[in-house]
Amino acid sequence: xxxxxxxxxxxxxxSPYGVLAGLIPQSHPEPECITAWPTAGLRRAFxxxxxxxxxxxxxxxxxxxxxxxAWALVASSLAIQDAAIDLSQVDRSRVAVVFATGLGCxxxxxxxxxxxxxxxxxxxxxxxxxxxxxxxxxxxVALWHGLRGPNITVGNRGVAGECxxxxxxxxxxxxxxxxxxxxxxxxxxxxxxxxxxxxGLLSPACFNAEPLAEGHGIERGFVRxxxxxxxxxxxxxxxxxxxxxxSYAHFKTGRWAAGGxxxxxxxxxxxxxxxxxxxxxxxxxxxxxxxxxxxxxQISGPSAAIVPxxxxxxxxxxxxALLHLILALSSRPRSGPALLVxxxxxxxxxxxxxxx
Amino acid sequence: MTSGRLPRVxxxxxxxxxxxxxxxxxxxxxDPRKTIVVTGVGVVSPYGIGMDRLQAGVxxxxxxxxxxxxxxxxxxxxxxxxxxxPLPSEGTSTRYSxxxxxxxxxxxxxxxxxxxxxxxxxxSGAGVFMASTVAGLSxxxxxxxxxxxxxxxxxxxxxxxxxxPSRVADAVGEDLHLYGPRCAVSAACASGAMAIxxxxxxxxxxxxxxxxxxxxxxxxxxxxxxxxxxxxLDPEPCRPFDQNRKGLNLGEGxxxxxxxxxxxxxxRHANVLAVLRGWAMTxxxxxxxxxxxxxxxxxxxxRLCMEMAEVSGEEIGYVxxxxxxxxxxxxAETHAYEAVFGSRSRxxxxxxxxxxxxxxxxxxxxxxxxxxxxxxxCGALLPTLRLTDPMEGSGVNWLRGEVLRQTLPQAMSVSAxxxxxxxxxxxxxxxxxxxxx
Numbered sequence: 181x182x183x184x185x186x187x188x189x190x191x192x193x194x195s196p197y198g199v200l201a202g203l204i205p206q207s208h209p210e211p212e213c214i215t216a217w218p219t220a221g222l223r224r225a226f227x228x229x230x231x232x233x234x235x236x237x238x239x240x241x242x243x244x245x246x247x248x249x250a251w252a253l254v255a256s257s258l259a260i261q262d263a264a265i266d267l268s269q270v271d272r273s274r275v276a277v278v279f280a281t282g283l284g285c286x287x288x289x290x291x292x293x294x295x296x297x298x299x300x301x302x303x304x305x306x307x308x309x310x311x312x313x314x315x316x317x318x319x320x321v322a323l324w325h326g327l328r329g330p331n332i333t334v335g336n337r338g339v340a341g342e343c344x345x346x347x348x349x350x351x352x353x354x355x356x357x358x359x360x361x362x363x364x365x366x367x368x369x370x371x372x373x374x375x376x377x378x379x380g381l382l383s384p385a386c387f388n389a390e391p392l393a394e395g396h397g398i399e400r401g402f403v404r405x406x407x408x409x410x411x412x413x414x415x416x417x418x419x420x421x422x423x424x425x426x427s428y429a430h431f432k433t434g435r436w437a438a439g440g441x442x443x444x445x446x447x448x449x450x451x452x453x454x455x456x457x458x459x460x461x462x463x464x465x466x467x468x469x470x471x472x473x474x475x476x477x478q479i480s481g482p483s484a485a486i487v488p489x490x491x492x493x494x495x496x497x498x499x500x501a502l503l504h505l506i507l508a509l510s511s512r513p514r515s516g517p518a519l520l521v522x523x524x525x526x527x528x529x530x531x532x533x534x535x536x
Numbered sequence: 537m538t539s540g541r542l543p544r545v546x547x548x549x550x551x552x553x554x555x556x557x558x559x560x561x562x563x564x565x566x567d568p569r570k571t572i573v574v575t576g577v578g579v580v581s582p583y584g585i586g587m588d589r590l591q592a593g594v595x596x597x598x599x600x601x602x603x604x605x606x607x608x609x610x611x612x613x614x615x616x617x618x619x620x621x622p623l624p625s626e627g628t629s630t631r632y633s634x635x636x637x638x639x640x641x642x643x644x645x646x647x648x649x650x651x652x653x654x655x656x657x658x659x660s661g662a663g664v665f666m667a668s669t670v671a672g673l674s675x676x677x678x679x680x681x682x683x684x685x686x687x688x689x690x691x692x693x694x695x696x697x698x699x700x701p702s703r704v705a706d707a708v709g710e711d712l713h714l715y716g717p718r719c720a721v722s723a724a725c726a727s728g729a730m731a732i733x734x735x736x737x738x739x740x741x742x743x744x745x746x747x748x749x750x751x752x753x754x755x756x757x758x759x760x761x762x763x764x765x766x767x768x769l770d771p772e773p774c775r776p777f778d779q780n781r782k783g784l785n786l787g788e789g790x791x792x793x794x795x796x797x798x799x800x801x802x803x804r805h806a807n808v809l810a811v812l813r814g815w816a817m818t819x820x821x822x823x824x825x826x827x828x829x830x831x832x833x834x835x836x837x838x839r840l841c842m843e844m845a846e847v848s849g850e851e852i853g854y855v856x857x858x859x860x861x862x863x864x865x866x867x868a869e870t871h872a873y874e875a876v877f878g879s880r881s882r883x884x885x886x887x888x889x890x891x892x893x894x895x896x897x898x899x900x901x902x903x904x905x906x907x908x909x910x911x912x913x914c915g916a917l918l919p920t921l922r923l924t925d926p927m928e929g930s931g932v933n934w935l936r937g938e939v940l941r942q943t944l945p946q947a948m949s950v951s952a953x954x955x956x957x958x959x960x961x962x963x964x965x966x967x968x969x970x971x972x973x
Contacts, residue, residue: 220685273818273836282700284722289673290681292762297678301608301761309762310825310954313669314701314722319955322819328833330817331957332730335702335720343719350737356817356840371684375696378688435743438706439715440661498702526706527718 185534186349186360187427190263190416191506194251194365196226196409196492199236201258203428203510209492210391211407217370223377224386225368226409226492245311245320246285247367248412252317253324255414256361260325263416264425265359267325276329276357277318280336280344280364282498284314287369317412321361329357338524339436340364341413341501342461342531346434348417358418364499365412376408383407392491409495413502428509429518429533436522436529446479446519446530454480455532457513461504461522462489472523479530480519487511498524509535568798572736572812573966575801576794577906578646578750580638582616582787582893586645590903591910593892595939599921600893601773601785608757611764613771615755616787616893624711633672633698635790636707638899639752642790643708646748649794653804663716663744665735666705666792667727667751669898671720672698674756701898704752708792716744724953725858726817727751728791728901729961733815735795745800750902752790759897760786766825774861774895776888777870777934779925784860787894791902808966810909813946814845820956826864827952831872834858834958838876838950841960847946849877852884852962854917854935854947856908859888860895865952870929883933885940891921901951905961908949912965915944 193200196209211224233242233250237257242250256277260267267275288308295305310316315333322331330351336343341364348360376382383405385392420430435449458476476486493503501522508520513535520531579586582600583593593600600616607615624632624640632640643664650657675695680687688696697703702720709718717738721731728751735749753759763769763786770783801808818840820833827834842849855877858869877884889907896903911918917940926934944965951959 272821277819282702284701292758293676293678294681296757296761297681300610301678301757302610302764304761304765306762306765306767309765313724313954315724315727315953315955315957316824318723319819319824319957322821322956323824326821328819328821328836331723331819331955332734332817333722335700335705335722336718337700337702337706340702343717346743347719347734347737350734350741354737354740356737371680371696374685375688375693378685378693436717436719437661437715438664438709438718445661498700527715 185420186352186417186431187420188415188429188431189418189425189427190259191428192255192258192262192414193411193503193506194228194255195411195413195503196228199231199254201262204506211385222387222389225373226407226495227368228410244307246288246316248285248365249317249320251365251412252279252321252363255363255412256321256325259361259414259416265416270359272326273328274358275327276348276351276360277321277327277331278344278348278360278362279318279333280340280499281314281333282335282340282366283372285312285316286372287367288312290369290371336498337526338498339501339522339527339529340498342434342520342522342529343436345431345531346436349431352417352419360417361414362417363412363414364502366410366496366499368408368410373408381405407491407495409492411496411503413506415502427536429535432532432534434531436527438527442475442528443478449530450532453517455517455519457485457516457518459487459504459508459518459520460489461501461520462494472521475523475528476519476521568802570740571798572739572795573798573801573808574793574810574812574909575796575806575808576646576649577809577909578642578644578792579906580618580642581789581903582618585641587906590906594889594907594910594918595914595916597921599773607755607760611760613769614773614785617755618788631694632707634674634754635668635671635704635752636698638754638788638790639666639704639708640711642750642752642792643712643748646792646794647712657746658713660745661716662714662746662748663738664705664709664714664718665721665731665747665749666708667721667731667898667902668701668704668753669722669724669727670753670756670759671701671704673758674754708748714748723957724955725897725900726951726953726957726959727898729905729949729951729959730817732793732902732905732961733817733959736812736815739795739797746794746796748792749795750790750792751899753788753897753899755786755788768862770861773922774891775922776859776861776891776920777866777927778923779927781861781863781866783862785894787896789896789899789903791899791906793902793905810912810966811964812961813964814841814962816840816844816960818958822956825954827868829868831868831875833956834869834872834950834952835875837958837960838872838948841948841962845962849880852946852948853944854911855884855886856904856947856949857886857888858950858952859890859920861890866927870927870932873932874930878931880931883931885917885933885935887918887920887935889918901959904949908947908963912944912947912963915941917942
């Protein structure tokens with residue numbers, strides 16, 4: 181099948197960098213001290229600063245929602261706004277939502293377990309149950325914006341964000357949607373953080389208050405662990421040329437695999453071309469150890485410019501790809517073909533983009 | 537393990553000139569590169585392991601729903617459980633959740649259909665797309681809520697690692713040594729059907745030569761308690777589409793379909809079990825838990841599915857409904873059938889096989905896809921059990937009583953879930969495509 185280009189026309193994000201429409205201004209947020217739950221001493225992570233979703237998206241009611249759902253609503257609204265899309269003029273039965281998450285709505289899942297611990301399984305609180313399902317954020321995005329196209333939530337160890345982008349492009353290519361809102365994200369909770377800690381996955385930077393050294397790169401962070409983070413990033417994806425509108429990049433094609441001949445598979449996808457830019461989307465998994473960069477170097481050769489994985493985006497583990505991509509686009513790379521490469525212990529993903 | 541060895545359809549039909557003529561005149565079948573076929577089905581259901589057990593079970597009308605009192609202290613209701621579930625290998629009791637294990641056994645069973653060609657597929661870059669709603673929630677205790685660190689230190693660490701839904705796909709892929717695209721989908725109770733639909737898209741994209749697609753979910757206190765707290769459970773065996781329905785029952789199981797393009801299947805003289813003629817996904821965008829009252833999203837989904845397959849409502853011989861037995865779902869679904877099939881010359885035959893072994897959540901869409909394939913292959917219209925006082929449904933033939941036997945060229949499986957997700961899959965008889973209901 182001849183691939184049709186899909187254009188990225190809108191960006192929104194809720195992340196430690198802020199709550200933003202469009203590109204992310206350059207900054208270097210430090211890990212925050214965790215105060216939301218009791219910790220045995222100083223613990224740090226890349227956290228989203230508390231904000232009122234309704235102050236960003238008027239009328240939004242998020243009190244009963246998991247933070248992941250609330251942030252997905254905000255990020256999707258910002259991306260749609262950035263894409264200058266008037267949804268009242270769009271056939272919303274043709275708009276898909278594809279959401280990538282590693283852990284889903286863990287906050288309300290934990291709340292449900294808390295009610296079971298307090299009252300027994302017979303006395304659980306009904307409100308967190310449906311809202312704790314992994315597809316709740318995508319559903320709320322559909323509900324708020326009235327989007328009646330395919331509504332998909334995917335998970336994929338290490339490369340969930342890349343996978344969501346490929347799936348969304350596939351829906352457009354097959355005519356199953358005319359527009360897709362692609363999101364990826366996770367939130368941090370006590371149970372998640374303590375799992376990382378007990379498993380010995382955390383960077384020493386999580387346990388001291390010292391500022392991260394300038395250029396605290398992903399490779400350096402991975403040597404002795406990672407700093408977990410939280411965010412939701414959103415992109416608007418639509419067939420290229422459908423509207424006269426600015427696009428940040430075009431998605432050309434993508435491949436992902438759980439193993440096997442990763443380099444050969446990506447080279448086959450590239451069909452002989454070698455992009456001069458590779459954007460690494462390190463997954464944050466300690467076993468990743470900078471393998472996205474190694475893979476990118478292997479594919480693109482020594483002359484290619486490699487954008488290293490961002491420490492904060494890598495803190496998202498499975499769902500960091502979209503934030504990685506937004507950050508790379510925010511650094512205003514030269515136009516031309518670029519490869520977004522993600523990897524994890526479970527495999528790799530590569531997306532061929534054309535930077536506008 | 538008992539593997540459901542189904543009779544080869546292709547052997548006797550692929551060389552039949554009459555059937556080949558019909559196939560070539562069928563717009564969906566005349567381009568084998570754009571036709572997705574099912575060449576294997578692996579199943580773990582309350583009937584046991586294997587498609588043959590599932591087939592025998594549903595054709596006999598056996599109900600697996602039983603009173604279950606030990607699922608958690610104080611639980612009183614009905615559920616359908618899978619009996620003894622073997623561990624995939626020694627020493628893996630904490631590494632894999634029950635949903636993982638169900639999925640792995642279904643995956644092995646699916647590949648057992650491949651006439652010893654499984655090894656070749658392992659090297660071909662075959663992918664895995666699995667759905668799960670429960671995933672590793674079955675392995676996590678409420679004690680985690682008080683002090684997660686302590687719970688992890690006392691044995692919970694490995695169990696918690698099974699929590700992400702992506703783990704189920706990894707378990708199948710790792711167990712079968714499949715290293716192509718691997719992904720999990722979580723769209724509540726429509727997940728299993730979506731995994732199949734999305735896999736079909738990937739095959740058309742050329743992203744993999746073959747996909748193992750399905751769903752797996754285990755019974756666990758988390759979901760039983762959750763649905764109980766929502767007052768959605770019927771304490772007795774459920775009665776979908778009955779005026780006196782009171783709610784749903786939960787079940788557990790897994791189903792994995794082997795999907796590939798027809799050209800690839802023909803090239804290796806595969807045993808084609810069914811053709812996946814159409815698929816579609818929509819969302820109600822109406823309410824976070826309740827379906828659209830008129831079933832608009834589900835109706836759109838079925839129409840899109842038929843559009844893709846280029847068939848009319850007249851050509852659908854049977855619909856395997858979502859049919860949970862909850863008051864709201866069954867009303868919405870009935871309206872959807874009325875809207876889509878109301879203009880047919882004869883009422884559309886519809887049944888809910890959740891009346892046999894309950895609602896298997898993320899696995900339901902995949903298990904019901906397997907049942908729909910059984911229906912097509914056996915020419916069997918399966919009744920809804922315990923349906924004594926059917927709902928009003930203009931243009932709907934609520935199947936009840938005995939199994940009806942008739943040629944069934946095409947049948948649809950419909951799924952819906954919390955969050956307004958809908959999915960529809962249209963299966964056709966292998967080698968046919970122009971039949972009439």
